[in-house]
Amino acid sequence: MKVYWLKCSAVYHGRGDTFLPVADRVIIVKQDGSVMIHSDTGIKPLNYMTGTSMKNNGMLKEEHEDGTETWVFDSNKESLKIHVQHNYGSMSPILELEEPGLQRDGTENQLQEYLADNLSALFPHLTFAQREYQTGAGPVDLLAENSSRNHVYIEVKRVATSAAVHQMKRYLEDNEATGFLVALDVRPSARATALKKKISWVQLDWSDRNNARITDQQHYERLG
Amino acid sequence: MKVYWLKCSAVYHGRGDTFLPVADRVIIVKQDGSVMIHSDTGIKPLNYMTGTSMKNNGMLKEEHEDGTETWVFDSNKESLKIHVQHNYGSMSPILELEEPGLQRDGTENQLQEYLADNLSALFPHLTFAQREYQTGAGPVDLLAENSSRNHVYIEVKRVATSAAVHQMKRYLEDNEATGFLVALDVRPSARATALKKKISWVQLDWSDRNNARITDQQHYERLG
DNA sequence: GGTTCCGTTAGGGTG
DNA sequence: CACCCTAGCGGAACC
Numbered sequence: 001m002k003v004y005w006l007k008c009s010a011v012y013h014g015r016g017d018t019f020l021p022v023a024d025r026v027i028i029v030k031q032d033g034s035v036m037i038h039s040d041t042g043i044k045p046l047n048y049m050t051g052t053s054m055k056n057n058g059m060l061k062e063e064h065e066d067g068t069e070t071w072v073f074d075s076n077k078e079s080l081k082i083h084v085q086h087n088y089g090s091m092s093p094i095l096e097l098e099e100p101g102l103q104r105d106g107t108e109n110q111l112q113e114y115l116a117d118n119l120s121a122l123f124p125h126l127t128f129a130q131r132e133y134q135t136g137a138g139p140v141d142l143l144a145e146n147s148s149r150n151h152v153y154i155e156v157k158r159v160a161t162s163a164a165v166h167q168m169k170r171y172l173e174d175n176e177a178t179g180f181l182v183a184l185d186v187r188p189s190a191r192a193t194a195l196k197k198k199i200s201w202v203q204l205d206w207s208d209r210n211n212a213r214i215t216d217q218q219h220y221e222r223l224g
Numbered sequence: 225m226k227v228y229w230l231k232c233s234a235v236y237h238g239r240g241d242t243f244l245p246v247a248d249r250v251i252i253v254k255q256d257g258s259v260m261i262h263s264d265t266g267i268k269p270l271n272y273m274t275g276t277s278m279k280n281n282g283m284l285k286e287e288h289e290d291g292t293e294t295w296v297f298d299s300n301k302e303s304l305k306i307h308v309q310h311n312y313g314s315m316s317p318i319l320e321l322e323e324p325g326l327q328r329d330g331t332e333n334q335l336q337e338y339l340a341d342n343l344s345a346l347f348p349h350l351t352f353a354q355r356e357y358q359t360g361a362g363p364v365d366l367l368a369e370n371s372s373r374n375h376v377y378i379e380v381k382r383v384a385t386s387a388a389v390h391q392m393k394r395y396l397e398d399n400e401a402t403g404f405l406v407a408l409d410v411r412p413s414a415r416a417t418a419l420k421k422k423i424s425w426v427q428l429d430w431s432d433r434n435n436a437r438i439t440d441q442q443h444y445e446r447l448g
Numbered sequence: 449g450g451t452t453c454c455g456t457t458a459g460g461g462t463g
Numbered sequence: 464c465a466c467c468c469t470a471g472c473g474g475a476a477c478c
Contacts, residue, residue, distance in 0.1 A: 005317035015456035017329040024319040031264040039323040040255040091315040093229035095248040099263040102270050105241040239471030
């Protein structure tokens with residue numbers, strides 16, 4: 001990895017077209033060819049280019065008569081040109097230990113697994129049937145059966161917004177199944193839309209990963 | 225801004241819960257308090273925290289008996305702890321010139337403007353009426369009139385996915401208006417959903433910003 | 449403050 | 464390789 005402190009401008013063409021006027025910035029070039037131009041605020045880089053599809057896995061330097069340089073990063077479909085007005089300095093960190101990667105906890109996928117394994121504990125009248133069940137309008141996360149052996153669709157979200165309610169509504173259309181949303185956070189907009197569309201929902205506290213608890217719910221049809 | 229080269233591990237709690245095992249990494253702390261932990265691949269940081277809602281606009285150092293340190297970043301709702309095993313060095317770039325910001329070209333907003341100004345050139349039977357027209361299910365990007373003076377809704381996207389088709393479908397429900405999607409890229413899933421829902425769409429080439437051309441389209445009702 | 453929506457979304461998984 | 468969806472999405476605009 002290489003970290004530069006520069007006064008520069010930049011032009012990008014590819015997925016979009018952008019121009020960045022002259023200012024002081026920090027540029028990072030990674031081992032895989034990724035380039036990022038950072039200002040002093042925010043998480044996202046002002047300009048960047050993914051390294052995976054890079055042509056030369058590095059930059060091409062063009063020197064100009066006035067002493068400035070243009071650093072060119074090129075791939076098949078993208079190009080980023082950094083015009084360097086002044087190079088204040090740089091740093092060359094060597095990251096030797098192999099990156100083990102980020103371990104996430106409490107993802108939607110893990111919540112799906114937990115619910116599949118513990119469905120009857122949370123909802124005594126329901127029995128888990130399968131994951132990723134194909135409805136006429138796309139795959140719903142969980143399929144369960146109620147005590148009358150009827151299909152019950154369960155759509156799982158970490159955060160449920162109104163879009164999730166619309167999605168559930170589509171699953172339930174043209175079908176005799178019932179169903180509901182399960183989420184760790186059912187946003188107010190989702191609750192409002194659910195009321196309008198009569199879509200049931202359940203909100204869980206899952207801070208204890210071994211024992212989810214229902215903290216709030218609204219049902220518009222009997223579950224049993 | 226400060227750039228550190230560290231051997232470290234990290235724990236984050238807040239919007240999610242994550243753990244990052246020990247390895248060599250580069251940490252950036254910005255003027256606004258933003259923190260990022262970068263490995264040697266990819267654009268996105270492994271771990272990060274937005275600076276805007278930070279408590280002390282900076283880190284809190286805890287020193288341990290074995291000589292290592294824990295750097296703590298805290299806000300009301302989030303916390304990031306970096307356990308520093310070794311500090312290889314750092315860099316302190318000073319970004320004096322005020323950041324003018326990125327200038328984008330060919331955004332969805334610009335495409336909306338272009339279509340508003342050139343609607344009849346692309347669609348001779350249509351007349352532009354207004355932008356951001358309020359339908360019963362939310363605001364549609366453009367409102368036009370056909371030769372019979374009937375409402376025609378136009379939803380503009382840079383990239384249209386199936387979600388955009390569903391959105392359009394909701395606009396057209398409970399209403400006598402017709403309408404269609406316009407996008408620079410109509411994804412296959414959008415085309416499939418549009419066929420099922422009978423939602424018309426138009427795909428444009430807009431590489432020449434002064435002259436958009438229709439490259440593909442599918443209409444499920446007469447436009448005139 | 450919450451919500452909505454765009455973005456060069458990035459990145460992972462799957463076919 | 465293309466397409467799909469999730470994400471601690473980030474960030475901006477609007478209310």
